[in-house]
Amino acid sequence: MSSKKSNYIPLKELDIYVLSRRLSALAWIIYQRLDYQLRKTWGNQMMSSMDSVGANIAEGYARFHFLERIRFYYISRASLSESVEHWIDLGFERKIVTEEEYKEIKTTSKELQIKLNHQIKIAYEAKDKDLSK
Incomplete structure (x- = not known):
């Protein structure tokens, strides 16, 4: 049995994922107070793109190949x-979103x-390190 600790971080503890979920939660607060027309014209688009940030982080994080992972991080960005x-x-x-x-x-x-850019950089470095083996 190895005493070496794993570097694996569960998705729900990954900083970029936590931040993306925070943004989705903030967007949801705004979305919930919209009337039907605003939801249809602005809110659905806003929520779809905001939720896409975390969804692409999750999908990229689950990818084994470095270039696939990086591709999903770029989509998330x-x-x-x-x-x-x-x-x-x-x-x-349009005064739908408050200043706060x-x-x-x-x-x-x-x-x-900033953290997503860093995650992309780390993925590239891991790819380069893997290729130099």
């Missing part, structure tokens, strides 16, 4: 941009973007 830089900004401009919500989402998304 693009969904993050769509969610926050487009839908949340638009919602703030906007600031919290922006702060959380910035932290996630």
Whole structure:
């Protein structure tokens, strides 16, 4: 039996996944108060892109091949941009999103973007290390 500790982190403890779920929770609070028309025109798109961030992190994290993993992280990063830089900004401009919500989402998304970029870098380094064996 090996005394070496595993480096595996369960998905639900992975920082980027935790942050993505936090963003989804914040978006859900906004979505729940929308009327039917706003849900249909803005809210469904916003929720779909926001939930896509975590979904792609989860799918990428489960992939064995480095390049597949990286591909899903890139998709997650693009969904993050769509969610926050487009839908949340638009919602703030249209007074659907409060200033407090906007600031919290922006702060959380910035932290996630930095950590997601780092996760992509780590995946590339692991790929390069694996190829040099």
